Amino acid sequence: MKKFIHLLKREFKIFLANDTLRSVFILGPIVYGLLIGFTYKEGKVDNLPVIVIDQDHTPTSSTVVDMLGDNKTIKVLHYTQEPLRLEDEVIKTKAAAVVKIPENFEKDILLRKYPEINVYVNTGNILTANFSSKAIQVTLGTLSAGMEMKTLQKRGANSEQAKMQYEPFKANYITMFNTTSNYLIFMWPAMMGVVFQQVVLLAMAVSFASDFRRKSFLENYKGSPAILMLIMKCLPIWIISVVNVLILSAMGWYFKIPVLENIFGFAILATVFIMTCTFLGALFSVLLPNALKATQFLMIIASPAFIIGGFTWPSSAMPTAIQYLANIIPLTPFLEAFKIILIQKGSFELTYPYLQHLLILMAVYFVLCVLALKLKVRKLSPVEKEEEEENF
Structure with missing residues (x-):
């Protein structure tokens, strides 16, 4: 338990010591939330x-x-x-x-x-x-x-x-879900999902890539399994993400976004989404040689996510290759499920296919990250290097 607390303190200290990371991850969602909220506050265009x-x-x-x-x-x-x-x-x-x-x-x-x-x-x-x-x-x-x-x-x-x-017959047109055609209500879940994915991926991009250069990494995690290393790196992101979700929920209430009726269902969905993003970010952080490369690759993935995610333009109208690419990005199933919960007020059971999609992505990225981390630590470990040289 002492080691767990020590490692958690270490990870928080590293996270908070990075000015860029701290400002982007903590202030980024708040600034974006306020910007989007005030930009589309009217919800529709007049005059x-x-x-x-x-x-x-x-x-x-x-x-x-x-x-x-x-x-x-x-x-x-x-x-x-x-x-x-x-x-x-x-x-x-x-x-x-x-x-x-x-x-x-x-x-x-x-x-x-x-x-x-x-x-x-x-x-x-x-x-x-x-x-x-x-x-x-x-x-x-x-x-x-x-x-x-x-x-x-x-x-x-x-x-x-x-x-x-x-008029021999009368046709009645009745709007469903977003009955006022409010543009803010339509865009809010999409923009918040995009912002969260980008800041989480950015934070995780530098997690391992920058830490591998510190001697203290191997010293502190000596003898620890790769799963523990991964969880400890993700914990600060998970904890601060909870605070960000609460702040954005308060913003949503201020901007008169429909209140979530199934808070428990949303909590499950948001948890799986954030965990999937952290494991994806950690995977690239382990595989690529430095934080800059990891950030570049992850931003290449995150930037077109909203465009190819099927939220505004139907996936069925996209080329098959684009659909496959969209399906490996966590934002795609999250937005479909979030839309059902927030805008369409559907039952949580309707989100199961998308939640299952997210869980599969989370499991795949988790396993790949653990395996990559094991190989990376083995490569960095001086003891194992010496043993390999002696055997040679």
Whole structure:
């Protein structure tokens, strides 16, 4: 027990003595959490500039402009004439879309010629394009339906008859899970998972690689099994990770992220995820010659993790080779399981396939790390070196 406490103190001392490691691992998640939270605090985009070109100048076209202006998602930039270079105007005003009301719009409606309103969507930013196009579509659709029903009523149909004639059946669209389409709720689990994976891998990258250069490493761990060495290196990371999880949970509450209903299930998932990341980081730290190389290789793995993890872009649409790469990164199954628990409020049983995936990765990285560590210590041990030379 004394040796265990002595080794734990040693590992904490080494960890806290590294200014870069201390600031990245302890302050990194907090800074990233605050940055992401305040960046996406509103959760949705309002007042997107939309150019509306009214070439008709009639009461009907003015109604279209007014109804678009009443939609909170967009902010109408009213033009009476089309700019000479429309594309340049879109760039200059940062408009998300352009709505063009043609000449003779009101006249053609009265003559039932079905005039067309052209909507040009700026897809330079897919997110704002989706928000603006949806808002414009809903507004123009509502106005079109209202005009059609009013025409039918003028022909003698009552409101119900006009409604049934225009709309023979009704389709109800009901949002599930993230019902407000809040972007922060969508991004929070992904970003927190990415941050945790990166800081844990970074911390573990320097764990063994830098310690192998110290004479005290072999002296302190003399006669100790490789499993003990690995666990002692991971313990400071595990303990501080618990504190980081609690801090980020408090941030989530502040930014009005949905409260976790299954805290015990999340605790299991987070524990397995963090342990898997530490074993993966330790493996590279043992295998590679120095801390810099280990950090570089682990960052190569961690950097594209969010992109290829299937959280925003479905894995089924990726090449098979990319899917295989994504499946060996701890973040991939963690995000799928975390999404079920936090956003979709699913039962914990639904996370079992992803939890099993994480457990397999954890076991594989643990075994490989222990084996690599045994070989490394044997190579570094002066006693065994001398025995090998004598036998030779």
